Amino acid sequence: MTALYYKTIAELAPLLEKKELSPVELLQSIFSRIDDLDSKLNSYITLLRDEALESAKKAETEIMAGHYKGQLHGIPIGLKDLFYTKGIRTTAGSAILKDFVPQYNATVVERLLGAGVVLTGKLNMHEYAFGATNENSHFGDAHNPWNFDHITGGSSGGSAAAVAAGLSVASLGSDTGGSIRTPSALCGVVGLKPTFGRVSKYGVVPLAWSLDHIGPIARGVEDIAIILEEIAGYDPKDPTTKNKPVESYRSELFKGIDGLKIGVPMNYYFDDTHPEVETMVRTAIQALQSLGGEIVEVTIPELALSMFAEIVTISSEASAYHHETLVTNAVAYGDDVRLLLEGGELFSAVQYVKAQQARRVIQEGFKRTFQQVDVLIAPTVPIMAPRIGERQVEVNGKFKDPVMEFVRLAAPCNLTGLPSVSVPVGLSSSRLPVAMQIIGKPFDESTILRVAAAYEKEFPLNLMPIE
Structure with a gap:
């Protein structure tokens, strides 16, 4: 029988609604798990024991009185520590913000709390989200629950580790260069980066304004859909959000994928991929074909511009945000982040503009490709989680960062x-x-979640790293 702390939202919500499970009992299970494991994982920066218990008791009272708010009511969730939480410190994984207490909630936090979520705490992350390992010199490294000597990936590493090991039922992360998808992949959970403009970034410490995305991390695809329905939608406080209707993602989840055209990239995504990763991803693609998907091989030569455009954009925008602090208090940053920010100061306006032109070219490449297919499938990351401190890995005889x-x-x-x-x-x-x-395709989260759900239903992994 699956332990409470390993159950998904989709499994827990009916129990809570039917009053077969108390929100307080569920919270106690999560905090017991935290007490047992977080000394090894270091997934939390700030724990909210008293506040969470008060929220769980309130949820229990509401549910017992017949005022059930929906599938997130009474669900314990920790948040990556860059979401503004009113009256609760928000460090962004940095010593600079170690005592920062926001006066208001991020829009997504406000929406989750309105849905009855029980906030368990703020989760570890790479400093200012500028890194992909979650090695943090200020609050300590996050450790992968599959092997404590290995990284979680970043920057949402604490979120992925906590969800994978049962220290949080789900979480929210941010993704600027893979920071939701990378740790989700390395820790064995599901992570969604929605379309830019689908979810508000208001009240979230930025890394790079034009690349930042907010999305959920969870143990199952249905949980991702549940959370996305709650946090998606237009926000007048964030001008980058689009005023498009929020779909019922759950109602589309289990319609199957018969006839869907699945694009498999013949260039870039499978280049220099660890043999085990390539084999397992290609096996998954074959499985989707057996479920009714039509495989279409595609080539997107424009992807060759991706690293130039990403590095110039993320570094320039991050350095612009941090410029004043970098000039006056550079020593307060961890060495890795300081070096990245100092490097970002060296890019010229010409390089930045060329990077934006490259982005347009890449967009056109995808637009052309999506005229042929409904989705694309590729490895999330080309390797397994390296050891903490490992700066080079060997892939097919080549040493890679x-x-x-x-x-x-x-x-x-x-x-x-x-x-x-x-x-x-x-x-x-x-x-x-x-x-x-x-x-x-843009704003077509329904289709990618439908493909994910079809695979998950046929091949339920429900990975549990630690009993």
Whole structure:
């Protein structure tokens, strides 16, 4: 029987609604799990024991009185520590903000609390979200629950580790160069980067304004749909959000994929991929074909511009945000983040403009490709989780920087704003998770989640790293 802390929202919500499970009992299960494991995982920066218990008791009273708000009512969720939480410190994983207490909630936080979520705390992250390992010199490294010596990936590493190990039922993360999808892949959970403009960024510490996306991390695809329905939608406080109706993502989930055209990239995404990753992702693609998907091989030569456009854009925009602090208090940053920010100051306006032109070219490449297919499928990351501190990994006889490899496969969707969901496809021979990403057309989260749900239903992994 699955332990409470490993159950999904979709499993827990009916129990809470029918009053067969108390929100307080569920919260106690989560905090007991935190007490048992977080000394090893270091997934939380701030725990909210008293506040969470008060919220759980309130949810219990409401549900017992017949005022059930929906599937998130009474669900314990921790948040990546860059979402503004009123009266609760928000550090962004940095010593600079270690005592910062916002006066208001981020829009997505306000929506989750309105839905009855019980906030358990704020989760570990790479400093200012500018990194892909979640090695943090201020609050300590986050550790992968599949092997404590390995990284979680970043920057939403605490979120992915907590969800994977049962220390939070789900979470929210941010994704600027893979920061939801990479840790989700490395920790064996599901992570969605929605379309740019689908979810509000108001009240979220930025990394790079034009690349930042907000999305959910969870143990199952249905949970992703449940959370997305709650947090998606236009926000007048965020001018980048689009005034488009929010779909009922759950109602579309289980319609199957018969006749859907599934694009398999013949260039870029499978280049220099670890053999086990390639084999497992291609096996997953074959499985989708057996479920009715039509496989179409595609080539997108424009992807060759991705790393130039991503590095110049993310570095320039991050350095613009941090410029004054970098000039006056550079020593307050961790060495890795400071070096990245200082490097961002060196890019010229000409390079930045050329990077934006490259983005347009990449967008056109995807637009042409999506005239032929409904979704694209590729590895989320080309390798398994490296060890903490490991700066080079060998792939097919070549030595690679793992961070650059993570960003390489994530960047195209950040640059274009296209939605992408990472779904686990199994464990490597070293018992580390492997994942595929399903990429879709703008604002077509329904289709990529439908493909993810079809795979998950046929091949339920429900990976549990620690009993």
